[in-house]
Structures are given as structure tokens and as C-alpha cells.
Amino acid sequence: MHRLAAIRASQAVLRRQTALSAASSRHVVTLRGIAALVHRPVGPPQQHVLSSWLGKTTHGVRAFASHHTNDDHVELLSFSEVKKLGLTTMDELIHSRGKPAFFAAAKRLKFTWKDFCAHNPYPSATELKTFFNAGRALDADSVLVETVMAMHKVFPKELKARHFMESRVSFLRLRKFDEMQAIFDAEKIAHPHPQPIFYIWVLTASIEQNNLDKIKALLAEMKHEGYMIPNETVSRLLFNLAKKGDKDGILDIFADLDPNVGIWTVPALNRTLVSLGMAGLPQLAFKFYGESTMDLVAATFKTVLEIAVRNECKKEAADILHNRKLFDLTLDTPEYNIILEALILLDRCDEMQGILDEMAAAGVPANAKSNYLVKTKTLDRIYLHSKHLYVQLVHFASTLVY
Structure with a gap:
């Protein structure tokens, strides 16, 4: 009980410090800035900003949450512990702590993030990036997705290409395809010629949705911009088309593939070959492999x-x-x-x-x-x-x- 009281007391101090920094730091969103960014209908009680970003219900529970564990049974991490986790990698944590301790730490991070959101309506960019780094180390999908969404909404200039690269799989696993499309659209408005990472970002979402028309439009746009389309991404598109039995779609995409152009990994090559085989195009698969120098x-x-x-x-x-x-x-x-x-x-x-x-x-x-x-x-x-x-x-x- 004494330990729990001490933890809660330290959290209260952290919250007070965050509130004080919110009044003075230029990295923290002001109340006036939040009001300009978040448009809510008049009537129901307003939620705080993180709630609106992260898709919470009026009761403060994330709409996509599936856990049923009582928060009181999970010991929260201190902010310094969160920061320390962000300086490591998943492999390092598993090697040093073992898988059971790794998964326990991931669980604690998710509940710590949930508690942080509940008590810190105006987080700083530094705080969000700290949780992002910890989420990356612990492979915590919800933390990665929510921190990126929050930063993109209020601190877009703080986001770097690595944040999108490191969170993309998490967005896909949580099937946040609409959010990925919205981020791409916003980037395109801000920059008429988006970086290649944003095309790959939305292209992978479209592949998972099997939106062939959208995929073809994006591929054409990338070619027009002079961007090389990653073979890894194209191989996944071919595999999805093969599962649908779309031989014509495969032939259309395959026409632009070269086994010796771009970066080819073993999984990408194998996935391309399997796609051709599944579509009843074995001779194309043999020819493609024969021309490869891998x-x-x-x-x-x-x-x-x-x-x-x-x-x-x-x-x-x-x-x-x-x-x-x-x-x-x-x-x-x-x-x-x-x-x-x-x-x-x-x-x-x-x-x-x-x-x-x-x-x-x-x-x-x-x-x-x-x-x-x-x-x-x-x-x-x-x-x-x-x-x-x-x-x-x-x-x-x-x-x-x-």
C-alpha cells in the first residue's frame, strides 16, 4: 500500500510539472490552439484533447480496446522508465529480460500510456515522442499508432520519416487504413510532391484493402514523380492479387518488374514467384528466377x-x-x-x-x-x-x- 501511494504521489507530481510546463513551454499546445484545432458540436460535455485524437468514448475508454484487465492490478511505469525503454530495442529487451518480462513490460507501457492520456490533456511533443520510442521498443501497436496520430494532429513538424516507417506495420495490424489515407491526404495538401515514404505508406494500406484502382493510381503517380516502387511492396500486391485469382491484374503489375532492378530480398523474390505459380503462370516464374542474380x-x-x-x-x-x-x-x-x-x-x-x-x-x-x-x-x-x-x-x- 505504501508503495502504491508513493507511485501515485510521484504521478501527481509529474502531472503538476506537466501542467506548469504547459503554461510556458512553446512545445506545448495552448488552450486557444486546441480550440482552433478540435471542432466539437455544442451540447455534450467536451472531452480533453487526447480523448478526441485517440478515438475514446464519452467514458474515456478507447473504442478499439479489447483488454478487460483492471488497471489497478498493473504497476505503472515512471516517466523515466518509459524514457529508458525508448533507448533500447526489442531484441535487446528480449535478450536481457526474457520474453515473459518483455511482454509484461509491454503491458505496463500500454496501461501507463492510458493513464498518461487520462491525466495529461495537453502533452508536449517530447512526451509523445518518448512514449513513441518506448512503444517501438516494446512493439506496442496501440501506443505507436496513437502517438503518431496525436503528433500529426498538433505537432506535425515534429514527425520525421522514421516515425512513419517505424509505425506503419502497427497501423496495418490495427487496420487503421482510413487514418493512413488521411495522413497521406494531409501531407499532400501541405506538400504537393510528398516524399516517397508517404506513397509507400498509403500504398500498403490500399494493398491490404485490395483497392486495385487506388493502387494503380498511386503507382502511376509515383512513376510520374520519378520514385522507384519498392519490390517488397509490389510483391505483396502480386500475392494479394494471386489470392483473388486476378491473373490479368498480376500480368499488368508484373510487366514493370525486373529481377535485377531495385532492392530484392529473399522474401520479396519468393513472394513474387509464388504469386506467379498460384496464378497458373509457372513459366513466368521460372524465367523471372532464371534472370535473377540472387x-x-x-x-x-x-x-x-x-x-x-x-x-x-x-x-x-x-x-x-x-x-x-x-x-x-x-x-x-x-x-x-x-x-x-x-x-x-x-x-x-x-x-x-x-x-x-x-x-x-x-x-x-x-x-x-x-x-x-x-x-x-x-x-x-x-x-x-x-x-x-x-x-x-x-x-x-x-x-x-x-
Whole structure:
């Protein structure tokens, strides 16, 4: 109880200091400035400024909040602790504290931010940036999104490109697509020729919404501005089109892709190849990979061979199996499973035991799918294709890095 009283007392002191600084600091919004920025209808009691920014209800609860934990059971962080967290990274915190402590700290930050919003209606830019940095370190989506929205509303000049880059995935995960569009529109009004980051910002939101007309308009505008479109972003667009079965849309976008122009990562290349394979365009996938100068890695080997198997391209499957001996690839169970599938497709089941021996020698365990393939020596189209599609969707969802 004494500890809780001390914490609350320190918070009261912090609030008094914030109120005093609000009267004198040029970095803090004045009451007059707030009134000019926030337009509310006359009638219901007014909420304070942070409430209006962050989408709270009239009871002060964030409309998109899903937790049901009692705030009193969570020990709040001091402002100095929040500041200290912002000087670290997620990897450093997990390494030094462990995952349980990391998630506990993230929870404390969210409740500390909620308490801060409730008691500090006129925060300074420094305070908002401090919470943003801590939110980045703890991967706290709601804190990142809300601090960016608040700064964009009142301190737009304090926002740098990194704030948008570091919060974009959080906006996407919380499906704040309308807010992303609004930020882009505001930036375009302020600067007729926005920086590339803002185009990528709104383009990724449009991709998640599958708004193809909007996407094409943005791509055309970027080309007109002379901006290079990131291959990572285009690969995600292709994958979304492939899931919809939009072959024409894929061909339209794919026409401007070059495997040796721009920055290509392994996930972006694999995602592009998979998209072509899913759309029934395996020959385009093989040609695109053949023109790439990227080194072959296990994930790409699996991707290309899987495209050959799924589309029953026997010649390409045989060539890929033969050529793998030319590369020093470290394969895991999924890669070996697709090799087993390729052998079944090519009627070379007598070689399956050799693959099992290779797996055993490398210490790679067989799984249920391996055993199924060896036992049946058949490609159950319904079973394998549904599994393939599910695995791909899970894989790309887990690599949501723009």
C-alpha cells in the first residue's frame, strides 16, 4: 500500500510539472490552439484533447480496446522508465529480460500510456515522442499508432520519416487504413510532391484493402514523380492479387518488374514467384528466377520446386532436383518434403529412400507429411494443395515486414 501511494504521489507530481510546463513551454499546445484545432458540436460535455485524437468514448475508454484487465492490478511505469525503454530495442529487451518480462513490460507501457492520456490533456511533443520510442521498443501497436496520430494532429513538424516507417506495420495490424489515407491526404495538401515514404505508406494500406484502382493510381503517380516502387511492396500486391485469382491484374503489375532492378530480398523474390505459380503462370516464374542474380537459398529452392510440382512441370522439376547438387544448401523438413513430392510426380519413387537416408544423416526429422508421402507414394491433390495454400498464407502473414 505504501508503495502504491508513493507511485501515485510521484504521478501527481509529474502531472503538476506537466501542467506548469504547459503554461510556458512553446512545445506545448495552448488552450486557444486546441480550440482552433478540435471542432466539437455544442451540447455534450467536451472531452480533453487526447480523448478526441485517440478515438475514446464519452467514458474515456478507447473504442478499439479489447483488454478487460483492471488497471489497478498493473504497476505503472515512471516517466523515466518509459524514457529508458525508448533507448533500447526489442531484441535487446528480449535478450536481457526474457520474453515473459518483455511482454509484461509491454503491458505496463500500454496501461501507463492510458493513464498518461487520462491525466495529461495537453502533452508536449517530447512526451509523445518518448512514449513513441518506448512503444517501438516494446512493439506496442496501440501506443505507436496513437502517438503518431496525436503528433500529426498538433505537432506535425515534429514527425520525421522514421516515425512513419517505424509505425506503419502497427497501423496495418490495427487496420487503421482510413487514418493512413488521411495522413497521406494531409501531407499532400501541405506538400504537393510528398516524399516517397508517404506513397509507400498509403500504398500498403490500399494493398491490404485490395483497392486495385487506388493502387494503380498511386503507382502511376509515383512513376510520374520519378520514385522507384519498392519490390517488397509490389510483391505483396502480386500475392494479394494471386489470392483473388486476378491473373490479368498480376500480368499488368508484373510487366514493370525486373529481377535485377531495385532492392530484392529473399522474401520479396519468393513472394513474387509464388504469386506467379498460384496464378497458373509457372513459366513466368521460372524465367523471372532464371534472370535473377540472387544466390540460391533453401527457401527459394523450395519455392521454385514447389511451383514446378503444383503446376506439374515435370521437366523443370527434374532440372531443379538435378541442379540442387551444384549448391551447398542446408535443407529442413519442408524442403525435403517437396523433394519427395517431386519424386512422386516424376515416377522416381525408388529414390525416396535415399532422401530419407540423407535426412537422417543431416539430423533432419521426418514429420507426418513425410510419412504420408513415403507410405502412399501418391500426390493427393486435394490434401496437398489445401495444405500448400494454408502454409503459404501463414508464412507470408508471419513475414509482414514492409
